[in-house]
Amino acid sequence: MTEGSGAIKAVGRGAANRRGAHFVAAPGRLDAGAAGQHTLAAMVSLPDFIRGLPKAELHLHIEGSLEPEQMFAFAGRNGIALPFASVEALRAAYAFAKLQDFLDIYYQGADVLRTEADFRDLALAYFRRVAADGARHVELFFDPQTHTSRGIPFAVAAEGLLAGMAQAERELGVSSKLILCFLRHLDEDAAFATLREAEPWLDRIVGVGLDSSEVGHPPSKFAGVFRAARERGLKLVAHAGEEGPPAYVREALDLLHVDRIDHGNRALEDAELVRRLAREAMTLTVCPLSNLKLCVVGDLADHPLKRMLQLGLKATVNADDPAYFGGYLAENWIAVSQALGLTREDLVTLAKNSFTGSFLAPEEVARHLAAIDAYAQAQPEIA
Ligand SMILES: [Zn+2]
Numbered sequence: 001m002t003e004g005s006g007a008i009k010a011v012g013r014g015a016a017n018r019r020g021a022h023f024v025a026a027p028g029r030l031d032a033g034a035a036g037q038h039t040l041a042a043m044v045s046l047p048d049f050i051r052g053l054p055k056a057e058l059h060l061h062i063e064g065s066l067e068p069e070q071m072f073a074f075a076g077r078n079g080i081a082l083p084f085a086s087v088e089a090l091r092a093a094y095a096f097a098k099l100q101d102f103l104d105i106y107y108q109g110a111d112v113l114r115t116e117a118d119f120r121d122l123a124l125a126y127f128r129r130v131a132a133d134g135a136r137h138v139e140l141f142f143d144p145q146t147h148t149s150r151g152i153p154f155a156v157a158a159e160g161l162l163a164g165m166a167q168a169e170r171e172l173g174v175s176s177k178l179i180l181c182f183l184r185h186l187d188e189d190a191a192f193a194t195l196r197e198a199e200p201w202l203d204r205i206v207g208v209g210l211d212s213s214e215v216g217h218p219p220s221k222f223a224g225v226f227r228a229a230r231e232r233g234l235k236l237v238a239h240a241g242e243e244g245p246p247a248y249v250r251e252a253l254d255l256l257h258v259d260r261i262d263h264g265n266r267a268l269e270d271a272e273l274v275r276r277l278a279r280e281a282m283t284l285t286v287c288p289l290s291n292l293k294l295c296v297v298g299d300l301a302d303h304p305l306k307r308m309l310q311l312g313l314k315a316t317v318n319a320d321d322p323a324y325f326g327g328y329l330a331e332n333w334i335a336v337s338q339a340l341g342l343t344r345e346d347l348v349t350l351a352k353n354s355f356t357g358s359f360l361a362p363e364e365v366a367r368h369l370a371a372i373d374a375y376a377q378a379q380p381e382i383a
Pocket residue numbers: 059061211239262320321
């Protein structure tokens with residue numbers, strides 16, 4: 001898995017280098033352009049500026065960071081036969097027309113996760129990648145029902161992930177918090193059962209979320225279990241407005257009383273809702289490459305992120321399920337920045353939103369905001 005993270009890093013750096021004459025790693029260095037001319041370039045490439053920018057990831061399903069290579073490795077060590085002949089055949093199956101196509105293969109893939117060591121290694125591989133992307137903090141989701149329904153105890157997933165998170169903080173300096181997601185295609189009784197199972201770990205789980213198939217499973221279906229979670233002092237988030245209508249976003253606000261909306265794209269169809277989200281400074285955890293891969297947007301150039309910022313919405317950029325959607329945190333930032341022509345100011349705003357929208361303590365948020373300002377001031381112009 002170390003090799004895997006190295007490969008991704010190398011790809012990212014290669015892409016930066018292909019920017020050719022525009023790529024300069026450090027200010028004031030002499031840069032040989034394509035024509036052989038030497039210019040004094042006090043500039044930083046967009047990918048390098050983004051990778052160096054301190055940021056948090058707030059919308060990441062850890063099971064969605066399971067790379068095909070890892071799937072085969074875990075299957076091998078757990079003695080599981082996969083219905084794919086090779087890593088390439090599996091990767092080729094990652095072509096989705098809609099959310100459900102993805103979910104079908106995602107649940108199948110998660111079946112290779114059997115032991116605490118599997119969950120720990122999965123988390124560590126993810127953290128190594130995003131540490132290289134400039135992530136300083138992550139609030140990650142996991143789907144306990146995906147595991148308990150196939151006989152893997154809640155404790156195996158929770159303890160494995162928490163071990164990986166602790167190791168990542170020690171070794172990589174990336175802090176993290178764990179969010180338990182209820183699967184919305186199941187009923188509320190199943191969510192209540194999961195919350196009861198989670199009881200021994202609730203001092204180490206920051207909040208609950210709501211994910212899986214959105215359309216036909218409105219937030220109202222889970223009002224009771226979210227109330228119970230709130231009474232236990234847990235933070236609340238919910239996927240809403242990815243494929244579902246603006247009414248689902250309203251339900252998440254009014255019936256679930258969420259602290260953040262995951263995605264929220266379709267809120268833009270409702271002007272009054274947009275004004276409310278802006279007024280309440282509600283954080284939206286937006287996932288550009290996921291939106292592209294699941295056909296929520298046809299082209300990244302049409303992605304609503306820039307418009308969200310212009311409307312005063314507190315948007316953040318995140319990877320969602322990076323192994324399936326073609327990019328980790330920095331790749332999402334770079335792709336959407338290039339497609340929409342985001343400014344340096346936009347990037348700094350997005351980075352700050354990722355911390356002010358997090359569940360970190362105020363003094364920790366302040367420390368990260370100061371680091372962002374210091375970084376932005378020290379960086380030369382973006383090429
Ligand atoms: Zn998601």
